[in-house]
Amino acid sequence: MMKKRKKYSYPDKRGYFGEFGGRYVPETLMNALFELEALYARAKRDPKFHAEYISILREYAGRPTPLTYAGRLTNHYGKARIYLKREDLCHTGAHKINNVVGQMLLAKRSGKTRIIAETGAGQHGVATATVAAKFGYRCIVYMGQEDVQRQSLNVHRMKMLGAEVRTVTTGSRTLKDATSEAIRDWVTNVPDTFYVIGSVVGPHPYPMMVRDFQSIIGKETKKQFDGIPSYLVACVGGGSNAMGMFYPFIKDSVRMIGVEAAGEGLESDRHAATLSKGRPGVLHGTFSYLLQDMNGQVSLAHSISAGLDYPGVGPEHSFLKTSKRVLYAAVSDIQALRAAELLSQTEGIIPALESAHAVAYLETLMPKTRKNDSVIICLSGRGDKDMQTYMKNISKEGTRP
Ligand SMILES: *Cc1c(COP(=O)(O)O)cnc(C)c1O
Numbered sequence: 365m366m367k368k369r370k371k372y373s374y375p376d377k378r379g380y381f382g383e384f385g386g387r388y389v390p391e392t393l394m395n396a397l398f399e400l401e402a403l404y405a406r407a408k409r410d411p412k413f414h415a416e417y418i419s420i421l422r423e424y425a426g427r428p429t430p431l432t433y434a435g436r437l438t439n440h441y442g443k444a445r446i447y448l449k450r451e452d453l454c455h456t457g458a459h460k461i462n463n464v465v466g467q468m469l470l471a472k473r474s475g476k477t478r479i480i481a482e483t484g485a486g487q488h489g490v491a492t493a494t495v496a497a498k499f500g501y502r503c504i505v506y507m508g509q510e511d512v513q514r515q516s517l518n519v520h521r522m523k524m525l526g527a528e529v530r531t532v533t534t535g536s537r538t539l540k541d542a543t544s545e546a547i548r549d550w551v552t553n554v555p556d557t558f559y560v561i562g563s564v565v566g567p568h569p570y571p572m573m574v575r576d577f578q579s580i581i582g583k584e585t586k587k588q589f590d591g592i593p594s595y596l597v598a599c600v601g602g603g604s605n606a607m608g609m610f611y612p613f614i615k616d617s618v619r620m621i622g623v624e625a626a627g628e629g630l631e632s633d634r635h636a637a638t639l640s641k642g643r644p645g646v647l648h649g650t651f652s653y654l655l656q657d658m659n660g661q662v663s664l665a666h667s668i669s670a671g672l673d674y675p676g677v678g679p680e681h682s683f684l685k686t687s688k689r690v691l692y693a694a695v696s697d698i699q700a701l702r703a704a705e706l707l708s709q710t711e712g713i714i715p716a717l718e719s720a721h722a723v724a725y726l727e728t729l730m731p732k733t734r735k736n737d738s739v740i741i742c743l744s745g746r747g748d749k750d751m752q753t754y755m756k757n758i759s760k761e762g763t764r765p
Contacts, residue, residue: 372614374680379568381683387567389547389649396554401569403474408576413469420465421580424498425455427462429581431588431740436710441726444594444733448713448743449585451605458716458745459581459605460491464560466577468495471558478557479503482546484511484539485670486518487745488562493527503527506546509537515670517749536664539674543648563602564678567649571678578608585740586612595729596620598742599721600639600692601671603678605744610690619691622681623725625667626694636665637694638677639685652679668697668753669717671745695724701757703727704747716745717753 374381387397407413421427429450438446451459471479479496481503483489489505496503505522509531512519522529535541550559564571564578596613598606600622610620627635635641638653645654647662655663655675665675684690695703700717703724708714715723722741733739747754
């Protein structure tokens with residue numbers, strides 16, 4: 365007898381995941397979003413589009429990425445078997461390129477060759493500048509002044525790749541303001557400009573599109589693992605690597621945990637735990653959980669990891685939280701640093717600080733697991749970009765596990 369599958373078909377036609385999502389944009393962008401939705405719907409039905417997407421990911425970005433059994437880390441906890449999905453081995457060092465390749469192919473179909481993007485840590489900017497160079501497209505990346513100073517290596521990378529980096533000096537001078545500036549550019553230049561968004565955020569159809577492009581992570585994992593794991597764990601900034609890992613498993617009986625950044629602690633004002641501590645509101649064209657003050661003003665997020673330092677989160681995560689399909693937790697800066705050290709010394713893999721948040725959740729999860737359980741962690745990126753932070757924060761002797 366066929367096992368009855370639970371239905372999961374989100375977003376709805378208007379771009380909502382339950383009450384979350386939608387298109388909260390100025391009227392001048394509505395048409396552009398309708399066009400993009402139609403363009404994507406055609407591409408999704410076209411086997412040629414899919415073939416080209418897969419072929420670039422294979423030949424250029426290094427997919428499929430391995431699923432690595434973490435033997436020494438498993439022994440360290442002495443419970444469930446731990447596996448790592450190795451997005452750190454993608455070209456440019458993280459999962460972001462999966463989505464950028466998909467959107468760049470859509471840009472190609474739309475005939476628009478002026479590419480704009482927003483970036484915080486610079487990782488999405490680098491991925492976009494990379495793929496734009498490969499396609500021969502003009503690329504402009506908006507980045508807050510604060511981030512330009514903190515992430516100078518990535519600024520130089522983008523410039524070397526031929527992109528123009530526009531420094532944003534308004535507001536908090538971080539990702540939130542860079543995104544507002546990119547939206548303003550898009551409003552002004554819609555006829556020839558394609559906006560490549562870096563996570564499962566923004567107005568419909570972006571959260572759905574980015575999720576679909578990142579789903580390659582979960583699809584490969586499903587094939588490689590050959591069965592259904594007990595737990596999936598991924599870090600959540602905007603939520604794209606987590607959605608990419610979770611979505612192909614959403615109808616299966618696997619427990620999923622999204623890990624946010626608790627920064628200096630959930631009781632401090634310095635964290636980025638949007639789902640744990642925020643309230644629903646509108647930011648950057650979508651209705652979702654949001655860090656905001658009593659007057660509804662968007663609060664500043666804080667995390668030692670620049671890639672998790674965003675006051676919003678993708679609307680589908682808000683839906684998965686309220687519908688209780690996914691559990692959301694948060695780990696602090698210090699816990700993430702410890703986990704980065706542990707993974708480096710047990711497995712010989714230096715993780716990105718973002719990914720180290722997912723690893724840190726093992727401290728909570730592992731005691732509850734049994735030997736025949738299995739845990740898959742989405743290792744979203746590698747740690748080269750974070751070496752300065754690691755050097756500053758991890759003592760000379762370290763703390764060998
Ligand atoms: C950008 C980034 C993240 C956070 O983005 P999501 O959309 O939440 O995946 C996580 N890990 C790495 C390595 C990143 O570069």
